[in-house]
Amino acid sequence: MAEFDLIARIRARATTRADVALGIGDDAALLQPPPGEQLAVTADTLNDGVHFPHEAVPAGIGWKSLAVNLSDLAAMGARPLWCTLSLSLPAADEDFVDAFLDGFLALAAQHQVALVGGDITRGPLSIAVTAIGSVPAGQALRRDAAVAGDDIWVTGTPGDAGGALGLWRDGRLDVTCEDDRGDEGFLRRRMARPEPRVAMGLALRGVAHACVDLSDGLLPDLGHVCARSGTGARLHLDDLPASPALARLYPEATARARWQLLGGDDYELCLTAAAGCRDAVAAAARAAGVQASRIGRVVEGEGVEVVDAQGRPWPVPGRGFEHFA
Ligand code: ADP
Ligand code: MG
DSSP states (O other): HHHHHHHHHHHHHOOTTEEEEEOBBBBSSSEOOTTTTEEEEEEEEEEEEETTTTTTTTTHHHHHHHHHHHHHHHHTTTTEEEEEEEEOOOEOOOOHHHHHHHHHHHHHHTTTTTEEEEEEEESEEEEEEEEEEEEEEEEEBBBGGOTTTOOOESSSOHHHHHHHHHHHHHHHOOOOOOOOOOHHHHHHHHHHHHOOHHHHHHHHHOOOOOOEEEEOHHHHHHHHHHHHHHEEEEEEGSSSOOOOOHHOOOSSSSHHHHHHOOOOOOEEEEEOOOOGGGEEEHHHHHHTTTTEEEEEEEESSSEEEEEEEOOBOOOSSOOOOTTTT
C-alpha cells in the first residue's frame, strides 16, 4: 500500500492546468495540445551519486530533476506544459518525498507546468522526468541550424556549477544546506538550483538560428551544435563571462577557464544568431531578465577552437564530462 499512499500524497499536491483533461489517477493522462503547435518531448534521469551528491538536500534534488528537463525545452524554444515523474526509491520515505516535492513543485508552479503522471518503484534512488512543451510548427530552435558567420552567444555565467562541484570534491563545499550567501553559497545555488532559461528560449524564437542548453559543458555542447550543423566554431577566451564568485574562488585563469569551458550542469543557453540580430538577441535577453554575452563565431569547417586575446589558439586542458568515458 505504501506505493499508493505516496501516489496519493503526490496527487494531492500536483499542479494542474486547463489543458489537462485527465491527470494523475488513471492509466494514462489525457492532454490537449495547443492547436497548430508541435509537441517538444524530453526526458532526463538523475541518479543518486552520479547527478547529485548522495547527501544533497531533497528539495534541491526535486528542483533540479525538473529544471534539467525544462532547460531542454527552453533550448528548443518550447513553452513547457506538462511533466511526468518516475521515482525509484530505496524505501517508502514520506519525508523524502514531501521535501522532494517542495522543490519539484515550486519550479513547476513557477513555469505553470502540470504534473500529470508518473511511477513509483523500489530501487536505488533515481528520478526520471519527462517534460512536454509546445512550439508553433517550424519555430523550434534546433541544434542543426547554425550558419557560418553567426555570432555565438551564451546566457548567464557558465562555469559556476562546475566550480561548485570542484569545491565539493575538494571538501570545501557543504551540500547538506541551501545557504546561498557569499561566494560559496552563490556557486552552491548555481549547482543545486539551476534556473531553466525558459523565457529566453521563447524570446529567441525567430531570432536565434541554433540553440543548445549547457549540460555537459560549453565546449562539448557547442561541439554538438557544430557537428549537427556541419560547421566549426571559434570561441574567444577573454569574452567568456565569469561570475564574480567564480572569479574570486578560482583566481587562477586556467583553472577558471576550465570550468567555464568544460564544467557541466550550468543549464544556460548557448545560441547562434546572424550578426544582424545583435540588437534582437540583446532585447530578448533584457525581456527574459538574463545576461547574454557574445563569445565567438560560427566558422566554416569543423570542431570548436578556443583563441586568446591575440587570436592565438588556446590549448584546452581536458574534456567535458562523459558518463561512459
Ligand atoms: P499503473 O499500474 O497503471 O501504471 P500506477 O499505480 O503506477 O498505475 O499509478 C497510478 C496513477 O498514479 C497513474 O495515473 C500514474 O501516472 C500516477 N503516478 C504514479 N506515480 C506517480 C508519480 N511519482 N508522480 C506522479 N504521478 C504518479
Ligand atoms: Mg505504474
